[in-house]
Amino acid sequence: MNVSLQNIDKVSALLTVKLEKADYQEKVDKSLKSFRQKAQIPGFRKGMVPMSLVKKMYGKSVVAEEVNKLLSESVYNYIQDNKINMLGEPLPNEDKQPEIDFDTMEEFEFLFDIALAPEFKAEVSADDKVAYYTIEVTDDMVENQVKAYTQRTGKYDKVDVYEDNDMLKGLLAELDEEGNTKEGGIQVEGAVMMPSYMKNDEQKAVFNGAKVNDVLVFNPSTAWDGNAAELASLLKIEKEAAEQMKSNFSFQVEEVTRFVAGELNQEIFDQVFGEGAVKSEEEFRAKIKENIAAQFVVDSDYKFLIDTRKVMMEKVGKLEFPDALLKRIMRLNNPDKDEKFVDDNYDKSIEELTWHLIKEQLVKANDIKVEQEDVTNMAKEATRAQFAQYGMMSIPDDILENYAKEMLKKKESVEGLVNRAVETKLAAALKPQVTLENKNVSLEEFNKMFE
The missing domain is CATH 1.10.3120 (Trigger factor, domain 2)
Structure with missing residues (x-):
């Protein structure tokens, strides 16, 4: 076996690997022997198949396999031993590579194109x-960050009068054009809202200073700028129906709750x-x-x-x-x-x-x-x-x-x-x-x- 490297220029080289029969024959014979011991061919007992038949059936593929194994090992070892600073992997040469025929050839020559890393010096100094x-x-x-921690240990307290960012719970009822509760209209018990999230300031202002048992009239579609997903969630209806909902609703306040941040204490x-x-x-x-x-x-x-x-x-x-x-x-x-x-x-x-x-x-x-x-x-x-x-x-x-x-x-x-x-x-x-x-x-x- 002979492996050599010829520099084409500063950043590319041609790697040549020449293999003779003696380089791979021992491994081929060992592999064929193993095939013979395991082969189950009609007319022959296991392990008694003639070697000539085994060679005829598997010889070419075994030679190809062992040559390729030896080739890979040879290329890898040469690059490692000679510390070749290579980029990527070796590529089979497209111009000079001889045709390989495992049926007739016993000696093989393989040519690889090698991309070499450019030589340069990278150093840092106080001048940089x-x-x-x-x-x-x-x-x-x-x-x-302090607020984030106290928020996580905070709680909701019931209060008497609504302020911005409070949560409201109550009865929602759809109204007709005269402002009366619509017969067969939408009603949602225990509806929960945070008016501070409404998009429309006028609708948001309806709830300023609201107290328990107050009845307020607002328009959900206007309040949330026609957002079908928001309306569907609030009114417990399908999104398609929410897109068509333009009615006013009454809201009877049952509960006002306010988030109170946790105390900044030893527990936190x-x-x-x-x-x-x-x-x-x-x-x-x-x-x-x-x-x-x-x-x-x-x-x-x-x-x-x-x-x-x-x-x-x-x-x-x-x-x-x-x-x-x-x-x-x-x-x-x-x-x-x-x-x-x-x-x-x-x-x-x-x-x-x-x-x-x-x-x-x-x-x-x-x-x-x-x-x-x-x-x-x-x-x-x-x-x-x-x-x-x-x-x-x-x-x-x-x-x-x-x-x-x-x-x-x-x-x-x-x-x-x-x-x-x-x-x-x-x-x-x-x-x-x-x-x-x-x-x-x-x-x-x-x-x-x-x-």
Whole structure:
């Protein structure tokens, strides 16, 4: 067996693999022997089929299988042993590859086109200036989060007089043109409404200062701007019927309830951050501010990597790539797409490939490694962030472990977590090496950068 690599130019090469009969014959004989032992052919006892018949029946397919196995191993080992920095997979050469005939040939030659990564050096230094945006945590952000926590522990109290955002419960009755209860008309007992959600201000005003036992007249269609789904839900009728409903209705108030937010006390402190972790409102607000700031650091680091990418792409400049080979690979990877798809998307794919190669060098230069523990911790952080959206800050370790295990069962989730772990470590490694141009921005200003 002989494997050799001939460079065509700086970014492409021809890999040649020559196989002789001696390279594969032993494995072929072993495979045929195994076939003979298992073969069940009429007229012969199991294991007693003549080898000549076995060769006649299976010889060609066995040779083809063993040659292909040996070919794959040879190509893989050569690339690994010689540290060939290859892009994509080896492609069978379309011009010079001799025709293969497993019936008549004993020696084989296979030719592969290899796309080589361009040689360049990606380094960062203090000369590289990269913006770093720190998102300001405002008092309003903290207050909104506090309100979210107190809302979750709030309750509904019965009150005497309606105010905006209160909930009303009562009897709905359809009226005729004279304003009397319509005979055979729609009536809904225990109907629940929140007038503050009405679209029409005049109809909304009908309920201002309403008390228990008051009877009010309004037009549901006008109130909700003809929204059939809203009307159907309120009047307990089909959506089609709701579209035609234009009648006035009376509403006899039976109950007025008001949502009262929960008290900001030790019970809430313990629910959010764990028992005894926070002991005063001042500490509670400070802890919330700290957590919001920590969440923003993740966003700031993400933007930092985007800006570092721009700096490094400009610094490295335009790289040479084997365009013809990479377009072949792109076509093979997208069999359902036409030539136009390749032409339209090739430049963007090269841009992504360039950054991938730059990032690969930076990861290696900074000795960044992602262990299983890193991936597990990233899964826990993702889970913790999901719970935080619902105001649950203190999650027991066993729950985080279980959620993380479920996440790690999905291949696509693992790939995403590995990438996040790499980028988190890379951002931490690069920040001290470049010159950061620190800028404080509002959340609105930060978000506009991604529009």
